[in-house]
Amino acid sequence: MKAARTLSDPPSLLEWCPGIARSMGFLVLLLLCAPAAFAHPLKGEATGFITGFRHPISGLDHVLAMVAVGLWGAQLGAPAIWLLPVAFPMVMAMGGMLGLMGVPLPGTEYGIALSAILLGAAVLFEVRPPLTIAALLVGFFAIFHGHAHGAELPPGQNAMLYSIGFVIATGCLHAIGIGVGTVHRWSWGQKFLRVAGATVTMGGFFFLWKAIA
Numbered sequence: 001m002k003a004a005r006t007l008s009d010p011p012s013l014l015e016w017c018p019g020i021a022r023s024m025g026f027l028v029l030l031l032l033c034a035p036a037a038f039a040h041p042l043k044g045e046a047t048g049f050i051t052g053f054r055h056p057i058s059g060l061d062h063v064l065a066m067v068a069v070g071l072w073g074a075q076l077g078a079p080a081i082w083l084l085p086v087a088f089p090m091v092m093a094m095g096g097m098l099g100l101m102g103v104p105l106p107g108t109e110y111g112i113a114l115s116a117i118l119l120g121a122a123v124l125f126e127v128r129p130p131l132t133i134a135a136l137l138v139g140f141f142a143i144f145h146g147h148a149h150g151a152e153l154p155p156g157q158n159a160m161l162y163s164i165g166f167v168i169a170t171g172c173l174h175a176i177g178i179g180v181g182t183v184h185r186w187s188w189g190q191k192f193l194r195v196a197g198a199t200v201t202m203g204g205f206f207f208l209w210k211a212i213a
Helices: 013-032 045-057 060-076 080-100 108-124 131-151 159-185 187-212
Strands: none
Touching (some): 045 060, 045 159, 060 080, 060 131, 060 159, 108 187, 131 159, 159 187
């Protein structure tokens, strides 16, 4: 017979998946109900979703920051483990709309690089701010990532499907971070996550140097 879990045991990833899945599904539904916000030609529908899905995973700067959100959420535990990975794509979708509409956002590349630096540092040092502060920080950087995705919509592709694609890809990257972050329950896992955070931070400094150069 399976032993009962004690209060000191951290929640497993599977216990949080339903909540994350429902939140991601709600976000996709919002995007589907707002076609007016994506006033682009309805061509290339077959490739729009695939292009959008590939966009976040094609840039290492995006990957590092999005995985770091999941790692940090796993370190912080409930409710941050699901709130941060939901807050990021929701705010990112709004940033994507700004990019699609051609609204300028100065310093996008700097914001993306800084997101990797600060989120990686949060994992490295196991920073535990109030949940509201953590969510605001994640949401602030999500605007830059979303704007970059939206501004790079290929001509002739369906903007709505493209947006849904990059939102879902972002959720998958968060899920990877959460999955890896569950090793935090062990002492060796805590050290591993700090190394991972340091790696993300160094990657962020590299991309910041590229943006400045």
